[in-house]
Amino acid sequence: MPVEVNVGLVGLGNIGSGVLDILKENSEIIEKRTGVRINLVAACDKSKEQLEKAITLGIPTTENFKDLLNNEKIGVIIELIGGYEPAHSIIIDALRAKKHVITANKAVLAKYGTEIFAEAQKNNVNVLFEAAVGGCIPIIRTIEESYSSDRIEKIYGILNGTTNFILTRMGEGMSYEEALKKAQELGFAEADPSFDVEGKDTAQKLSILAGLAFDAKIGCEIFTEGITKITKSDIDFAKELGYVIKLLAIAKKENGQIELRVHPTMIPASHFFANISNEFNAVLLSGANTGEILLSGKGAGKLPTATVVVTDIIELGSRVRVTQRNFENVKIMPFEEVTSRFLLRLNVADKPGILAEIAKSLGNNGISIAALSQKETNMETVPIILITHKASEGQLIKAIKEFESIKEIREKASVLRIEDFD
């Protein structure tokens, strides 16, 4: 006898329509394989046009979400409309009606996660959201299930396909503008790409992953720097030094504090993250007992994401317990205290003593220099490239402030953080 899961689907856009496709194509094999029979009881969208596909498939439809809420047969609401409202209210209302919720909405989870998880537990129902982070990569399941017996200490992620596509293409010779245009042509970047390229999408995803991994309440205040200032020459310099630039999400738990940040990062070309190309996403988890696990796959797309939503439905047919997410308040490390190695690029007048001044400013702030290169040019200014040993963001800010007052330094120092994964 199959376990029956009765589903109401809200939002029939790209992913919602993909869910219809997958259920049509794979319901039989799913039941055979898992013993779970998925019944799509009704679909809802405020647009009549979007409802048409469901109607064609013989699925009852409505433009009013309340109809799903009041339908006693429905045990699971799938929210696929995106954005903050009405998605947030729909999720809360569904949970209060004691229906399980599946969502792909990272924005709502990053902002209202604590409220949503508490409401779910109060009503003894589950919230599943594998599709919210990393597309088809089973990252939520891996953190919540595979790592349930271990303590995660570090998370590194390439969590945004748009920026990874742009950086990959820049590594192949395109300018930022060319790469962005290409990404838009291929549907990997939106007309207004700012949410992605400024790193905000990545920061929301990191907030969700870090919350789950560290059992911690994490808000949206994560230090976030996007890729818009990365130039072709940054990428070329990195390459020369044996590095690749990626927009990295980093979360670490150490001494009870959590370090969180999103920024363009130089990583060794030999690290497997360096080969995570184009629209692919990747997550590296480091556990106290398991060591490192790397997961990678397509971070977006209609069918990959819809498949993951359907997997969450199957999961609800297989669970006996409601996931506990009793997240605790944690101390987030102030960003000035975060340490890494830095690469600095400066353009200075070709005059004696300037380099000594820069070195002195760094030394004054306890930063020691690991490598330095000054190339010969025929210009009035010379480019200086400097790699530091580990130092804090606070130390670096002070040092830059000190040497930037020197009039022979012609441009603001360009700073790139280096991650050695140690």
Added chain:
Amino acid sequence: MPVEVNVGLVGLGNIGSGVLDILKENSEIIEKRTGVRINLVAACDKSKEQLEKAITLGIPTTENFKDLLNNEKIGVIIELIGGYEPAHSIIIDALRAKKHVITANKAVLAKYGTEIFAEAQKNNVNVLFEAAVGGCIPIIRTIEESYSSDRIEKIYGILNGTTNFILTRMGEGMSYEEALKKAQELGFAEADPSFDVEGKDTAQKLSILAGLAFDAKIGCEIFTEGITKITKSDIDFAKELGYVIKLLAIAKKENGQIELRVHPTMIPASHFFANISNEFNAVLLSGANTGEILLSGKGAGKLPTATVVVTDIIELGSRVRVTQRNFENVKIMPFEEVTSRFLLRLNVADKPGILAEIAKSLGNNGISIAALSQKETNMETVPIILITHKASEGQLIKAIKEFESIKEIREKASVLRIEDFD
């Protein structure tokens, strides 16, 4: 109220002892996080010495497995003794006693999987075995859960830490013998490494993964070639051409047939598998709707493996249903029909016409040459390196047979398969 899972542990060797460590260290956080309380009711080992650690921890012990079987409180038997017997009998007896089973025993699963899964379903209990393949990589869970709504079409795996360690070190300049010795020193290879280096361990793991992925009954008859014939010069040649050699497990489902094989394989240096180094394992799954997912992590080790066993216990506390594994009989593609690109290395006498003869033999068998290099030497023989377009194993065997009769060919042709992941 926590869900209680009452466990009996059989086998207190390396991994079993790790399970004791993890339960001691993490039981509290596991219960808090997952709502599952793990009670280790009793432990069993035939060696009194091995039992000592459990005794110290206040866990009741026995040297007789039947005591666990007859203990009504125990709902889950963990089998960690390895090998075929008595592991196989213990698992079957436990299932017949309607106890769930967790095992890390790939050998038993590869050989007796069909019997074990049938017995489990008959008795309405679960068999979990995440630790049997890929160490701490959540590969079983990913295939059975994340891919439950998709159809897997291809599996590629680096599934054996010993051989991957040896090939990595050979890539860094060591000879096969030096690399093996280093692996033995570091505990990555056994005193008698033949099971690993001949590819048999990899083949057993592939059999398990392919069975799950394709819902298919797969025996142990997989074409298997180990790494013992790989020389330093193979690796150097591959490098020159932009490839890396890995011991790859390959399974593909196409037109109702399943292709299965394990052999040293040239893969592009830019593929992320090329950076899976040393004792790390990796699996690449390709699904009809999800596209590619890559998973990587440590393939062995006491704590990584023990952590995964404990995760399986938690899973048993969370499941409502028994996993269906109604595997079907499938057609395994005859190895002669399997196609790939090949690299051939030949040592021939430096006389006119030889190359033409080789090309003719290949052509006679429908194999076309994609690239060819013949280097100048001061010796009497010249090395010829040939890369073919796609051809079948059968075609290649015939062609080699044809040109090997030429007396000017001084050595058996060395053959390496190339995988382009297309």
